[in-house]
Amino acid sequence: MVIHYKCPNCGDDMVFDSETGKLTCHSCGRQDAIENFSEEFITTTFSEDETKEYHCENCGAILITDADTVATICSFCGAGVVISDRVSGTLAPSLVIPFSISKDEAVAAFKKWCKHGLVTPSDFMTADRIKKITGMYVPFWMFDLNSRVQVSGNATRVRTYTSGEYIYTETKHYRVFRDINLDYLKIPVDASEKMEDGLMDKLEPYRYDQLKEFKTPYLAGYIAEKYNYDDNDLLPRAKSKIQNFIDSYVQTTVSGYSTFIPDQKHINSKKVKSYYVLLPIWMVTYNYRQKDYIFAMNGQTGKVVGKPPISRGKIAGWFAGITAGTLVILRLVTFMMGGGLL
Known part of the structure; x- marks a missing residue:
C-alpha cells in the first residue's frame, strides 16, 4: 500500500x-x-x-x-x-528525528565545509559540481545497555623527596579491585546493509532529546529504508561501541595512583531496551575531474563526513614548509651550541 x-x-x-x-x-x-x-x-x-x-x-x-x-x-x-x-x-519505527536542515541549507553547508580543507585542490569549489543530493532516513537501532565491570590489577604510588644530600624515590605497591555498574542510553547502530558503518558512525552525535514519536508524514518527500538487521543482529556492535567509554571510566576510578596495570577484566553488558528509529542524512554526490566523491551530512546538525580529493602540490608545499622550518631550528641550535651568541 x-x-x-x-x-x-x-x-x-x-x-x-x-x-x-x-x-x-x-x-x-x-x-x-x-x-x-x-x-x-x-x-x-x-x-x-x-x-x-x-x-x-x-x-x-x-x-x-x-x-x-x-x-x-x-x-x-x-x-x-x-x-x-x-x-x-x-x-x-518507534521514533524518528525529523530533518531540520533543508536541501538548500545542506548544499550551502557542504560548500562551506569543502573550503576548509587544508590540502584539497584550490579549484575544488570554483564551480557547482554537486551532481546529486538526496535526503534519506536511515534505519538505526538504539540500545540502552547495562554493563557490570569487574577489574583488578597492580597499582603504584611514587613519591620523591630530599633528605640531606640525597634524593629518595619511594614506591608503594597496591592490589586494586573495582566493581562498577554502568548504564548507557540510546547507543545508535545503523541497520542498513547499504550504508557503510564507519561513515554512519562518524555522523554522530545526534541531539537525541529531539526524538519524536514516529509518524509517516515525516517521510513525505524523502527517501527511507527499512532495516536489514534486527536488534539481536546488531547487539554485538552496540557492545563494542561502548568499550572505549568503559575503559576510560575505569581509568578515572584509579586516578589517584601513579600507575595501574590491569591483569583481570570481566565485562558483562546486557540489553535493557532497544528502539527502532529513523535518522536523517543528506547524501551528496560531488563530481570533480570526472570522478564522483560521496559525502554524508547529518540532517539534524549539519556535520559532514567523507574524503575530498587531495592536492599533491599542497601536500608537497606543506612538507617543504615543515622541512624548511626544521632546518632553520637545527641551524639555530648548532649556532648556539657553537658559542655564536657569546
Whole structure:
C-alpha cells in the first residue's frame, strides 16, 4: 500500500518541510500540522507486487523499488510517497528525528565545509559540481545497555623527596579491585546493509532529546529504508561501541595512583531496551575531474563526513614548509651550541 498526502487546497503533493515541521504544498504554499492532517486527503494505492513496484497516484507511473524501500520520490512527477506496509507492524519505527536542515541549507553547508580543507585542490569549489543530493532516513537501532565491570590489577604510588644530600624515590605497591555498574542510553547502530558503518558512525552525535514519536508524514518527500538487521543482529556492535567509554571510566576510578596495570577484566553488558528509529542524512554526490566523491551530512546538525580529493602540490608545499622550518631550528641550535651568541 502506497500513501500520498494531497493538498486540501489544490490537490498537489505535500511533503515534510524541515524548517516548519509541517506538511507543505510547494504549489500553493499551504501548510498543515502533521498531527492535524485530515485523513480525507490521504490517498492510498495498492500494487500487485508490493515488494517490487508501486503505482504513483499523482501521475499514474509504475516505478520499481527494491524490497527495502520505505519512502521514495516519483522520478516522473516528483511526488513523495510512503509505502506504508513497510513501516507497519514489526517494521514500524518507534521514533524518528525529523530533518531540520533543508536541501538548500545542506548544499550551502557542504560548500562551506569543502573550503576548509587544508590540502584539497584550490579549484575544488570554483564551480557547482554537486551532481546529486538526496535526503534519506536511515534505519538505526538504539540500545540502552547495562554493563557490570569487574577489574583488578597492580597499582603504584611514587613519591620523591630530599633528605640531606640525597634524593629518595619511594614506591608503594597496591592490589586494586573495582566493581562498577554502568548504564548507557540510546547507543545508535545503523541497520542498513547499504550504508557503510564507519561513515554512519562518524555522523554522530545526534541531539537525541529531539526524538519524536514516529509518524509517516515525516517521510513525505524523502527517501527511507527499512532495516536489514534486527536488534539481536546488531547487539554485538552496540557492545563494542561502548568499550572505549568503559575503559576510560575505569581509568578515572584509579586516578589517584601513579600507575595501574590491569591483569583481570570481566565485562558483562546486557540489553535493557532497544528502539527502532529513523535518522536523517543528506547524501551528496560531488563530481570533480570526472570522478564522483560521496559525502554524508547529518540532517539534524549539519556535520559532514567523507574524503575530498587531495592536492599533491599542497601536500608537497606543506612538507617543504615543515622541512624548511626544521632546518632553520637545527641551524639555530648548532649556532648556539657553537658559542655564536657569546
